[in-house]
Amino acid sequence: MIGHPFYILDEIDSTNNYAMQQVNSGQVTSGTAWFTSNQTAGKGTRGKQWLAQPGDISALTIALQPAMLPLSRQFMLSVAVALGTTDFFTSHAGDETIIKWPNDIYWRDRKAGGILIENVLRGNIWQYAIIGIGLNINQAAFPPELPNAVSLRQITGKTHQAADLAKELCTFLDKRIRQLQPANYETLLAEYTSRLFRWQQPGLYRKDGEIFEGIIRDVLPDGHLCLEKNGEILQLGFGEVEFIITR
Incomplete structure (x- = not known):
């Protein structure tokens, strides 16, 4: 146990x-x-x-x-x-x-x-x-x-x-x-x-220095995040994308 x-x-x-x-x-x-x-x-x-x-x-x-x-x-x-x-x-x-x-x-x-x-x-x-x-x-x-x-x-x-x-x-x-x-x-x-934060909701992200709006669509069995950007699905590994939190 x-x-x-x-x-x-x-x-x-x-x-x-x-x-x-x-x-x-x-x-x-x-x-x-x-x-x-x-x-x-x-x-x-x-x-x-x-x-x-x-x-x-x-x-x-x-x-x-x-x-x-x-x-x-x-x-x-x-x-x-x-x-x-x-x-x-x-x-x-x-x-x-x-x-x-x-x-x-x-x-x-x-x-x-x-x-x-x-x-x-x-x-x-x-x-x-x-x-x-x-x-x-x-x-x-x-x-x-x-x-x-x-x-x-x-x-x-x-x-x-x-x-x-x-x-x-x-x-x-x-x-x-x-x-x-x-x-x-x-x-x-x-x-x-x-139960994910921002599940199916638009939010701001940073990848390779670019800030863009994306929507989380899925998580694959190997852990990759499926993030929709301008109608395209990006498959992202750990550390490849940053969540931008605005208050």
């Missing part, structure tokens, strides 16, 4: 780094989770830094042996984790919780968190997935350089016990990951797509 065992670390540079070290040492069982409320050098997607404040749930990492998935279907793990995280956040923040492709968690048009999955491969064998999840929980305010961020405290007006929420998140993830069977792939991908 996801979150069994569950370890709380007083302070760590990155729970993803720590989990990777534990996996490489051979001292981990699938489903192990690590949480800290004081992460000093967290990692985001494409090398970005994820800064966690004390009491933030952003430092939650799970080591998973993805035996239920072939390596060719690795995007489905991202789908399941995004859905589980969205289920969890929705249970506290309401139905305006959505997914910004490929794996950011949004509330309305503001970023509430993100997901980073790193893989441990031995040849063509997918041995482990290191699943890092960052959610803004107890921040009362954000610095000016993060104008698009939002926390659960800002949404609900309540402070939360971050470790308890991390354990609760594990139960939502466990449910979704158990659904990762071939018969469910199409249904899971359809649900993921329908």
Whole structure:
């Protein structure tokens, strides 16, 4: 089960780094989770830094042996984790919780968190997935350089016990990951797509320095985004397009 065992670390540079070290040492069982409320050098997607404040749930990492998935279907793990995280956040923040492709968690048009999955491969064998999840929980305010961020405290007006929420998140993830069977792939991908930020709605994007209006039409099984631009469908991989957020 996801979150069994569950370890709380007083302070760590990155729970993803720590989990990777534990996996490489051979001292981990699938489903192990690590949480800290004081992460000093967290990692985001494409090398970005994820800064966690004390009491933030952003430092939650799970080591998973993805035996239920072939390596060719690795995007489905991202789908399941995004859905589980969205289920969890929705249970506290309401139905305006959505997914910004490929794996950011949004509330309305503001970023509430993100997901980073790193893989441990031995040849063509997918041995482990290191699943890092960052959610803004107890921040009362954000610095000016993060104008698009939002926390659960800002949404609900309540402070939360971050470790308890991390354990609760594990139960939502466990449910979704158990659904990762071939018969469910199409249904899971359809649900993921329908819960996307800007799904079937016009929005501004930047690609190769050009800003244009586009409409998200689909997400392919390998994770590529199908974005309509002037009647043409662009198939875009991770990092190839930027969402322009205007307020």
